[in-house]
Amino acid sequence: MKFCSNCGEPVVRRVPPGDSLPRDICDACGSIHYVNPKLVLGTIPVWEEGGQARLLLCRRAIEPRYGYWTLPAGFMENGESTGEAAARETLEEAGANIELESVFSMISVPYVNQVHVFYRARLLDLEFKPGVESLEVALFEESKLPWKDIAFRTVGVTLKHWFADHARGAFGFHAEDIK
């Protein structure tokens, strides 16, 4: 931030009285501008048939990580709940009709100031199709999953927990950090 979003004057970076961290401060209008981590919400959409589980992944049509595979996910918007954000991103990126299940993972990524949260989800049909941010959308069983071409570490960690929990027949909640 270089200029005050309230009055347009240049800001300076220093620790405000009573605070412990430097902020962007406007000495013209007195505004203090706080910047906080962003939430990324997504789902793990599953299609179970004949005793086999397959998960829905999207191949990214945008940077970062163009061409790599990811779970449907994106930035939570103001006015949404976490579940609404997860379902919206799943529809936008994968055109997928889902029923949301439990919150499955919450992974902090402090070096990019993000927290990624994934819900378990049940695909309601096979009518999915790529949105504008996806090159393709496909179902993968565990042995066919493109493990070397996963876009983000939070997605890889979430997928590993999902298959482990699925194998033992009980889904937990997984909170961890990637540093």
Next chain:
Amino acid sequence: MKFCSNCGEPVVRRVPPGDSLPRDICDACGSIHYVNPKLVLGTIPVWEEGGQARLLLCRRAIEPRYGYWTLPAGFMENGESTGEAAARETLEEAGANIELESVFSMISVPYVNQVHVFYRARLLDLEFKPGVESLEVALFEESKLPWKDIAFRTVGVTLKHWFADHARGAFGFHAEDIK
């Protein structure tokens, strides 16, 4: 937002190409300014002695909700993990030394663009003392809790879940929305 934080020129609010929501856009430098929900992180610090559990609450010395009781919590900062934010807020507001346990609740509050997350925590000693944002800090057993003077609904919901889970002897993870 009235002015571009990148170049200081006035912004206009409209839907960018390929987007579905209005954003603050700078036609001078091309910046699009996104605003997203904020994470509030806190803990439920417990002191167990003689078979009785007491929880640590802080009486707020700041607005909003000056004088009301809350769990120690506050805005997550850039560069932190969720657990680091929860522990820092507990130390700042209650001077409390804790050991973090599991993530206990995640509550969306879309009408204020926030998500509140609380960790279970074990008090390591009784050396707690109010920080600058607290009037006082005290331990409460369930029957003595100031239920009518709780500052925020996310805190009340979290406390109710905690005592219910404690009574049944098993702590879960609780995700819900307050609308």
